[in-house]
Amino acid sequence: QKEVEQNSGPLSVPEGAIASLNCTYSDRGSQSFFWYRQYSGKSPELIMSIYSNGDKEDGRFTAQLNKASQYVSLLIRDSQPSDSATYLCAVNLRLSDMRFGAGTRLTVKP
Amino acid sequence: GAVVSQHPSWVICKSGTSVKIECRSLDFQATTMFWYRQFPKQSLMLMATSNEGSKATYEQGVEKDKFLINHASLTLSTLTVTSAHPEDSSFYICSALLHGTVSGYTFGSGTRLTVV
Numbered sequence: 393q394k395e396v397e398q399n400s401g402p403l404s405v406p407e408g409a410i411a412s413l414n415c416t417y418s419d420r421g422s423q424s425f426f427w428y429r430q431y432s433g434k435s436p437e438l439i440m441s442i443y444s445n446g447d448k449e450d451g452r453f454t455a456q457l458n459k460a461s462q463y464v465s466l467l468i469r470d471s472q473p474s475d476s477a478t479y480l481c482a483v484n485l486r487l488s489d490m491r492f493g494a495g496t497r498l499t500v501k502p
Numbered sequence: 503g504a505v506v507s508q509h510p511s512w513v514i515c516k517s518g519t520s521v522k523i524e525c526r527s528l529d530f531q532a533t534t535m536f537w538y539r540q541f542p543k544q545s546l547m548l549m550a551t552s553n554e555g556s557k558a559t560y561e562q563g564v565e566k567d568k569f570l571i572n573h574a575s576l577t578l579s580t581l582t583v584t585s586a587h588p589e590d591s592s593f594y595i596c597s598a599l600l601h602g603t604v605s606g607y608t609f610g611s612g613t614r615l616t617v618v
Contacts, residue, residue: 435595435612490607494545
């Protein structure tokens with residue numbers, strides 16, 4: 393079982409819709425959870441971090457964490473073409489040990 | 503905010519030669535830096551963790567004699583790909599751990615290595 397799993401996609405949504413990205417992880421001791429956005433040929437950029445169960449909202453982005461189900465998700469409201477990218481879920485097993493999922497490629501169509 | 507500078511951004515080299523990639527933390531001291539490799543349409547794969555002043559810890563399957571990591575100072579880590587082959591062509595990304603914050607991973611801009 394992979395440490396961090398994501399649906400590779402591609403996920404295609406129309407402009408203005410809600411994009412929902414999902415991630416599961418295997419280590420119940422994981423403490424910190426992150427969503428990175430990566431444009432083609434670029435390095436990842438952090439867009440959300442979440443540490444406790446529940447929802448965390450930042451602008452159009454909402455991260456959801458359910459530690460009991462070992463599940464973390466990212467919702468993007470009012471999706472824009474500029475949101476088209478690969479979204480990487482990352483989990484900190486320990487402070488100095490971050491593992492990434494394979495990423496979900498999102499395409500937002502105008 | 504914390505910035506990690508990575509150079510070069512791209513490099514083309516001949517098979518059999520060595521290439522050095524630098525990763526610098528510009529406004530903070532990074533006692534721990536990480537080196538990742540990413541093949542097209544695949545995820546980031548951790549290659550090694552480097553700690554200032556000590557030997558790097560390599561992930562399983564990564565050849566330590568081929569991918570030399572040096573972390574001689576608190577602001578600089580280097581990755582040298584020795585005797586490069588076409589299959590080493592990839593996107594290499596470093597990141598640094600900013601102590602004091604749980605989300606303290608800052609990524610460099612990446613290096614696209616093409617071995618011909």
